[in-house]
Amino acid sequence: MTIPQVKLAGKDVGHIGLGLMQLTWTPVPPPEEQSFAAIKAAADAGATAWSSATFYGPQDDQMANVALIGRFFKKYPEYRSKITLVLKGGVGAGLKPDGSKDFNRECLKKAKELLGDYEIDVYLPARLQPGVDPIEYFRPFDELRQEGLFRALGASECSAATLRRLHSAYNLAIAENEISLWSWEKEIQDVVAFSTETGVPVFAYSPLGRGFITRTWKTPEDIPEGSFQRHSPRFQGDNFYHNLKLVDVLDEIAAKKGITTAQLAIAWVASRGPNVIPIPGSSNASRAAANTESGNIKLTAEDAKEIDAILAKFELKGGRYADSEHLML
Template sequence: MAAMKAAADAGATTWSTATFYGNGPPGKMGAGFDNLRLIGRFFKTYPDYVGKIQLVVKGGIGPGMDITSDLELNRSLLSYARECLGVPIDVYLPARIRPGADPVLFFRDFDTLRKEGLFHALGASEVCAPTLDKVTAAGIVISVVEIEVSLWSWDEDVRAVVEWSTANKIPIYAYSPLGRGFITRTWKTPEDVPPESFQGHSPRFQGDNFYKNLQLVDVLDSMAEKRGLSTAQLAIAWVCATGPYVVPIPGSKNPDRARENTEAANIKLSKEEMAQIDEIMRQFPPVGGRYPESHSAALML
């Protein structure tokens, strides 16, 4: 609660969450909703913040983590989400596109729910620029795009979405801007990574990949120290500088860290510093995939 309040007070007034974060009621809706209940408790504890925070909620995930645009299921997810939150949902977006689905038909189902008044605006997550062009050309308005943007997630597909964002003036919510804790050295060795965590299954955190990827962090640490910044501040400032509508969404349970991360958006990097970081990333590209192989089929479709 203290970290959430500190972030909001520092200016982080758009929060990204999901129906499937944490545990939840058994049955047809599948797991999740713990994070939504937490946010709901926050609003009950601090009612003055109702209306000051915009909520972006990912959904479209059913039992067994199946990707679905099923209208009945998503109506149920939205109904329970609003019950947990106690406030309206500003943006709802499918967390992934179902592989093989026609993206226009897929997003049209979600737009039907928007027209029913179940949320205010429609977003998209883990989508590529050609898909965004196809969906918006069909008259479906995409108000937010959520993708992973960080110093180790900056491949051609990501850059193309940032260019699309700039051209269309649509915000990107850049998740995992600190490399899921890797860039801030949350863990010293691969053995430190909790095996049950997402990182415990991510190729970039495994064995030799871990140590090879640390080379990037070593150089970033040195650059940040010379600038008088933490490496986290440098990484967040860089994400902000990638495009005029790119908004990093770091997470933290520590109030001081949440405040520091939010304030990092005010740090300006020079053209020379951006060029230096480009060269660092060229020399030390990430080793290993962003997600386990079992998840890769639904990324940047």
């Protein structure tokens, strides 16, 4: 291993993990061999905690991401024992929450089959169901854990108050929330505080602002049809150009340190807490390795102070999701 380690579900994993969503749940997925090269590069650099889901694929092939991992393990069986897999589920037709035991049991059985009977380390509902008590909603998932379909239970997009309740009832292995230089609201800071207090790791997804911090697109019109970003208020119209001013400043700080803005962003997320695990994703092998190597970048007190001052006075425009979508409950 080449980067610092943290504990996840009883295993040592790299402090930088790997998000796999964009390899299959995107308008134009990359070629499989390109995806494999990126996965391998990240793992070789130390990204041994992976995030996938039972719905990261098109409507007619929602298990595409899990199947991709299965084919990777078949081609590179030596990686099976190195990886800790966190799998989101609990999403049914129309991408609506489905916490029923029968539905999730079938999802887990299918996932294990596609993975080549790989033991799933952590399974977690991708979202809570509004109006349902979280403790009750999680009960079928914990019963599936007791059946031996996965080792540990996690939670996604939950508030710190909800996480405390769930952790008391179910001994959570991980929480998953969006954390980045443009997703650092008070509710997210509270989740990190929960992690620091309890030792429960946090998978920090979209640490690069869904590609915004790395200037993946120069204008809102550059974003491909069918992409999530097309519907995110932060990527739309005048909001896009206003928010780019934050990236301008981050570029300057990264240049002074002799690192990329992506590495600065990932290192900053990792510095939020001892158990915060950024999970950047990339289909480019060299970028995947560079992202993972951010785990060795230490920000100085002066760096942190400068960035904190920028975030305190910069007012982002637009929410993370469309107003109609529920978030942290």
